Amino acid sequence: MASFLLTSVTVLLLSTTPGGRGSSYHKISPQLSKSLTKQEYTANVFVTFSQGTESVLATISAKSFPSRSARLDQVHDSLVSHAASTQDDTIQLLAQEGHPYKSIWITNQLYVPDATMDLVIKLASSPDVAYVSQEEVIPLHQPVYRGPVRKRGKVRPSGEWGIMKIKANEARSLLKSLGQNVSIVVSSIDTGVRGTHEALSSNWRDDGYGWYDPYDKSALPRDKDGHGTHTMGTICGSGGIGVYPEAKWMACRGCKGGCTQFALLSCAQWIACPTMANGTKRDCSKAPHVVSNSWGGGGGRNWFDRAIGVWHAAKIIPLFSNGNEGTACNTTGSPADSKNNVISVGSTTVDDALSFFSSVGPTFDGRMKPDVSAPGSNVLSASHKGDSEYQPMSGTSMACPHTAGVAAILLAGSKQEMEYDRVLQLLADGADTKSLLSGGRGCVGVTDKVFPNHQFGHGRVNAFNSLTKLIKESE
C-alpha cells in the first residue's frame, strides 16, 4: 500500500521504458501502474478480455428452456466454453511463464496472483486483452452499530420489530393458506454463517451444496466476524428474528475482513452454479432463487456488473444494501448502483424514519436509488459468538436481508417462476409510504414526501401487501 506514495516515480518509469510495447500501456490501470513501480513488486491482477459476456447472455435470454436447471446448465456451459476459447492464447502465455492463474467464466476474466510489471506488460500486449487491473478489495458495509451480544431473553411471539413492521408473519400465514408448497432457497455472499446457531441450523441446505468458502475451503459453514450470521438470521432465522424461516439457506464466504474481488467473483460463480465445499461435483440445479449482498464500495464502479448480468440470465434475484454513507444525496454505493439492475435497499428506523446512515441516490448517471427500504436500525438477529446468542446491529446491511426474505416469500407465492421485474414491481407496489416520516430532504428536485424518491425508494417493504397484490393479480 506504500506504493500509493510513488506516483511521481511511476511517471518516470513509464516515460523511460524502451519503446516497442508502448501501445499496451494504456491497457494497464493507473492504480496497477502505481503499485508496480519497482521490478520486484507484485500485485494480484485481473485480465479483462475484449470479448465480453453480453453476446452469450443475449443468446440465452432469447431462448426458452424446459426447466430451471436446463437454463442454469446452459448459462454455465456456454460461458465456460466462451471463456476457454477467448482466453486460450493468454493461458498459454501464462503456462509458458510457469505462472499460476485462475480462469473466471462469470466475467470472462483471468485472475493472476503476484504478477510483476514485466508479466503485466506481456499480458497487456496480447490483442485479446482489453485491460489489466489490480484486484479490488471491497469493504463489507460495516454495521454502524454492533450492540452487546446476549441471550435471547423474552421471545416476542410476533417477532422482532422489523418482522412486525413489514408484516412478515401475516404474509407467511397467507402463504400457508394458499396450500402451495414451493421450496425456496435463499443465499448470501457475506462473512459466512454460524451454521450451528439455534435459529439457523434446521434450515441450512445440508445436501453438500450449501456452503462455499473460497478463502479456506472450509467444509462447513462458519463465521468469524458475525456480519453474515446476522444477515442470514434476518432473512430466514427461526424464533422471530427472520422474515421467512420456511426458506432453506446456502451461503458463500465472500468476505474475510475485506472482500477480495477474487473471492466475490468465486462466490458469484458458485451462486450461479454451485459445487460442493471442496469445489468439485458442480451441479447448477442447486442454484438459489435469491442472493442477498450486504457489501459494496463507493459508487460508479462497474467491475461486478457482468456477474450481475449472469445472475439475471440464471433468473436469480440479486439484492444489495444501498450503503451507509448517507444521508446526503449521491451517496449510493456499488454494486447497489449497478446499471445491470439490482434491488437496492435503504434503511429505516422503528419510527419509519430514514436511518441516519442510509445512502441516498441518485446514481452517478442520474438513476433513482434505493429501490425500496426496510428496517435496518437496531435489528436483533443471530450472533456468531454462540448457538443461542443474539446481537443488535444497525446498517443497510440489515435492511437488505429483510427485503431478500420478502422476495423469497413472493417467489414462494407464485405459481410460475417469477421474473426479476415482477418481483421488484410487487415490492414497490406493496411498499408502505404513508407511515414514513419525511426528513425534509430531497435530491435533484424530488422531495422525500413523494414516492418514489431518492431516500426511501418506493417505500418501506410490506410482505403482506406485496403478497396480497401477487395473489389478486394471478386470479
Ligand SMILES: *[C@@H]1O[C@H](CO)[C@@H](O)[C@H](O)[C@H]1NC(C)=O
Ligand atoms: C412439501 O414438499 C416437501 C418436499 O419438497 C415435502 O417433504 C413436504 O411434505 C411437503 N409439504 C406439504 C404440506 O405438502
Ligand SMILES: *[C@@H]1O[C@H](CO)[C@@H](O)[C@H](O)[C@H]1NC(C)=O
Ligand atoms: C469432495 O467432497 C466430496 C463430498 O464430500 C467427496 O465425495 C469428494 O471425493 C471430494 N473430492 C476431493 C477431490 O476431495
Ligand SMILES: *[C@@H]1O[C@H](CO)[C@@H](O)[C@H](O)[C@H]1NC(C)=O
Ligand atoms: C448528484 O448526481 C446528479 C445526477 O448525476 C447530478 O445531477 C447532481 O448534480 C449531483 N449532485 C451533487 C450534490 O453532486
